[in-house]
Amino acid sequence: MNGPSAPLLVALQHADGQFPSGGFAFSQGLEASSSLAGRLGTFDFAAFVDIQIRHRWADADRIALVRAHRLAGDLEALAELDREVEASTFVEGLRSGSRRNGMALLTTHERIGTCGAAAYRAMVRKGDACGHLPVVQGLAWQALDLDEASAVAIGGYQMVASLATAAVRLGVVGAIDAQKVVARALPAIEAAARVPTGDDQPLRSFTPLCEIAVAMHGASGQRLFSN
Amino acid sequence: MDTRTSTHSPSPSRVGAARIGIGGPVGSGKTALIERLIPAFAARGVSLAIVTNDLVTAEDAERIRRSGLIDPARVAAVEAGACPHTVIREDPTLNIAAADDLEALFPDVELILIESGGDNLASTFSLDLVDWWMFVIDVAGGDDIPRKNGPGVLKCDLLVVNKTDLAPYVGVDLAAMAAQAATARAGRPMALTNCRSNEGVDAIADRIVSDVLFR
Numbered sequence: 001m002n003g004p005s006a007p008l009l010v011a012l013q014h015a016d017g018q019f020p021s022g023g024f025a026f027s028q029g030l031e032a033s034s035s036l037a038g039r040l041g042t043f044d045f046a047a048f049v050d051i052q053i054r055h056r057w058a059d060a061d062r063i064a065l066v067r068a069h070r071l072a073g074d075l076e077a078l079a080e081l082d083r084e085v086e087a088s089t090f091v092e093g094l095r096s097g098s099r100r101n102g103m104a105l106l107t108t109h110e111r112i113g114t115c116g117a118a119a120y121r122a123m124v125r126k127g128d129a130c131g132h133l134p135v136v137q138g139l140a141w142q143a144l145d146l147d148e149a150s151a152v153a154i155g156g157y158q159m160v161a162s163l164a165t166a167a168v169r170l171g172v173v174g175a176i177d178a179q180k181v182v183a184r185a186l187p188a189i190e191a192a193a194r195v196p197t198g199d200d201q202p203l204r205s206f207t208p209l210c211e212i213a214v215a216m217h218g219a220s221g222q223r224l225f226s227n
Numbered sequence: 228m229d230t231r232t233s234t235h236s237p238s239p240s241r242v243g244a245a246r247i248g249i250g251g252p253v254g255s256g257k258t259a260l261i262e263r264l265i266p267a268f269a270a271r272g273v274s275l276a277i278v279t280n281d282l283v284t285a286e287d288a289e290r291i292r293r294s295g296l297i298d299p300a301r302v303a304a305v306e307a308g309a310c311p312h313t314v315i316r317e318d319p320t321l322n323i324a325a326a327d328d329l330e331a332l333f334p335d336v337e338l339i340l341i342e343s344g345g346d347n348l349a350s351t352f353s354l355d356l357v358d359w360w361m362f363v364i365d366v367a368g369g370d371d372i373p374r375k376n377g378p379g380v381l382k383c384d385l386l387v388v389n390k391t392d393l394a395p396y397v398g399v400d401l402a403a404m405a406a407q408a409a410t411a412r413a414g415r416p417m418a419l420t421n422c423r424s425n426e427g428v429d430a431i432a433d434r435i436v437s438d439v440l441f442r
Contacts (some may be wrong), residue, residue: 018317020317020318020319020320020355021318021320022318022320022321022324023318024308024310024313024314024318025305025306025307025308025310025314025321026308027308100321100324103324104318104320104321104323104324105320107320107323107324107327108320111355112235113235113236114235114236115235115236118236125327125328125331166308166309169308169309169310170309222283223283223306224282224283224306224307224308224309225306225308225309226306226308
């Protein structure tokens with residue numbers, strides 16, 4: 001029997017929720033959507049996850065991640081892509097959350113010495129780049145020699161896993177039931193990941209109820225999560 | 228290909244302001260201690276910035292900003308994501324980034340206080356985040372807290388027992404509590420404070436200036 005490949009072990013390290021990325025502080029609209037359910041219709045966690053995969057991650061975050069990965073450490077081009085993510089993320093709470101989450105991930109990668117992380121973090125700190133999460137993921141995981149498919153798999157899995165942990169902490173779902181939702185979400189991630197991505201493919205998302213919830217919740221001053 | 232070496236550059240060492248953590252249970256007096264330490268550090272000529280971690284709101288940060296004791300721009304708030312342990316221990320990246328931002332905004336900053344969200348006795352600070360940290364408990368929380376051997380009490384660089392003035396009203400023998408804390412910590416530093424009347428605060432400021440800033 002062959003042992004695990006080195007890239008698989010690297011992928012496990014960077015997909016692990018224990019990898020410091022700041023992600024635990026962001027719910028991507030889950031807190032807002034669940035707490036405003038009475039005003040914006042019913043809330044179902046599994047349906048929320050499915051919508052986030054199909055109508056945000058598949059055509060926006062995944063595309064940004066793939067394009068960032070293909071830029072292979074070209075920091076100026078990454079900054080340009082970053083500006084595209086900034087311009088195409090409508091709600092401030094999700095936009096600033098993505099920047100802060102990306103900066104947190106960059107912080108770890110700078111400290112562990114991932115190639116390009118320190119230089120890109122310096123650009124973000126100077127205001128020359130935004131540091132959105134999927135762009136930073138593409139930069140870092142490409143620098144670690146993870147292939148495009150692995151990077152997409154990690155990004156998709158982390159998105160769903162972070163929603164699940166947020167839902168558990170909010171008391172929306174139990175820890176075991178959350179894993180049932182994660183398992184049911186994996187085929188949707190796989191299907192989305194199989195869709196070919198163009199090098200200049202535009203970013204698209206359509207999650208209006210979630211965005212309205214984030215906008216309403218952001219003004220309340222009563223939040224456990226950053227968004 | 229050996230990914231362990233080819234994809235990494237040497238990790239930069241950090242040169243900047245000293246960072247200290249202030250942890251402890253909800254209501255033990257962390258924010259009140261900070262409000263007393265701000266003028267104490269000002270009197271010692273220490274340039275200060277503060278990061279707070281609130282559980283649900285930015286209330287602690289707003290309280291400090293409105294206090295008139297410090298430039299409000301020198302106070303940053305970080306959300307704890309419903310998990311106050313995580314933001315200072317398992318994943319301190321948001322706090323590190325906030326402290327880095329304050330250093331960049333205020334290059335003269337020598338000391339950054341990082342206040343945890345209220346937590347329990349198991350809370351500890353990552354040494355990725357802080358150089359030194361203290362843990363604040365209070366006598367009204369019960370005189371058995373030191374005996375419970377929580378990591379917060381045992382591992383901190385300085386244990387602060389606050390609200391000493393309340394001891395007679397909550398049936399606590401302060402001398403016995405202090406002795407038990409000293410035993411549990413094997414003699415490591417401890418301070419008794421009454422932040423309401425500023426008792427014991429100068430000694431903490433002096434210790435930080437000496438032990439952390441090496442003045």
